[in-house]
Amino acid sequence: GAGVSQSPSNKVTEKGKDVELRCDPISGHTALYWYRQSLGQGLEFLIYFQGNSAPDKSGLPSDRFSAERTGGSVSTLTIQRTQQEDSAVYLCASSPQRGLAALSSYNEQFFGPGTRLTVL
Amino acid sequence: SQKIEQNSEALNIQEGKTATLTCNYTNYSPAYLQWYRQDPGRGPVFLLLIRENEKEKRKERLKVTFDTTLKQSLFHITASQPADSATYLCALLLSGGYNKLIFGAGTRLAVHP
Numbered sequence: 001g002a003g004v005s006q007s008p009s010n011k012v013t014e015k016g017k018d019v020e021l022r023c024d025p026i027s028g029h030t031a032l033y034w035y036r037q038s039l040g041q042g043l044e045f046l047i048y049f050q051g052n053s054a055p056d057k058s059g060l061p062s063d064r065f066s067a068e069r070t071g072g073s074v075s076t077l078t079i080q081r082t083q084q085e086d087s088a089v090y091l092c093a094s095s096p097q098r099g100l101a102a103l104s105s106y107n108e109q110f111f112g113p114g115t116r117l118t119v120l
Numbered sequence: 121s122q123k124i125e126q127n128s129e130a131l132n133i134q135e136g137k138t139a140t141l142t143c144n145y146t147n148y149s150p151a152y153l154q155w156y157r158q159d160p161g162r163g164p165v166f167l168l169l170i171r172e173n174e175k176e177k178r179k180e181r182l183k184v185t186f187d188t189t190l191k192q193s194l195f196h197i198t199a200s201q202p203a204d205s206a207t208y209l210c211a212l213l214l215s216g217g218y219n220k221l222i223f224g225a226g227t228r229l230a231v232h233p
Contacts, residue, residue: 004163033220033221035223040128040225041225042124042209042223042224042225042226043164043209043211043221043223044223045220045221045222045223048220056220059220091163091164093163108154108166108169109164109166109221110166111162111163111164111165112163113161113162113163114161114162114163
């Protein structure tokens with residue numbers, strides 16, 4: 001079946017430009033996450049969407065970063081006025097968000113292949 | 121401060137041996153700990169989850185232990201194969217109703233024939 005897809009796979013932009021990164025989660029998954037991974041670093045949490053609840057934006061590094069999730073499905077991460085330090089791989093993940101009762105893969109996250117962003 | 125530490129140096133082992141990777145954390149109270157595998161140019165793939173009240177979990181050649189007193193998880197791959205070569209990430213799911221995972225930086229494993 002289809003997994004999480006992200007587009008574009010690579011994006012090169014000039015400092016100061018805005019970029020939009022897209023994530024298509026697995027159909028039926030209610031939770032969607034954005035992460036950033038810099039070279040040799042762990043995944044840095046950015047934002048989390050769960051159903052119709054207000055998103056958890058606590059990981060966004062500055063007000064240049066924003067994200068939307070339309071219709072509970074596709075999500076777009078927007079970075080305004082990009083800086084060189086924004087260069088990283090941006091990963092999206094979705095999760096079926098089952099209840100605590102039981103399943104061994106509770107909150108297993110399914111990741112997309114990522115978008116490699118390079119800001120020149 | 122809160123930290124998750126995985127050995128940043130690559131682990132090189134011979135095919136057929138057991139690989140053991142370590143994940144240590146401080147100042148977290150995780151409800152769950154997960155291990156993911158990440159290959160170059162790809163997103164992480166979930167492998168195993170272990171709950172705070174579980175000591176050990178197994179899946180085929182994989183074994184995970186979780187010691188909440190030591191604040192440590194060990195990840196073992198027995199009878200390792202070159203195809204096991206990848207970066208392995210540990211991630212904590214915090215208790216208290218939060219749903220976000222806190223990831224370590226990962227340890228790269230290289231299994232040599």
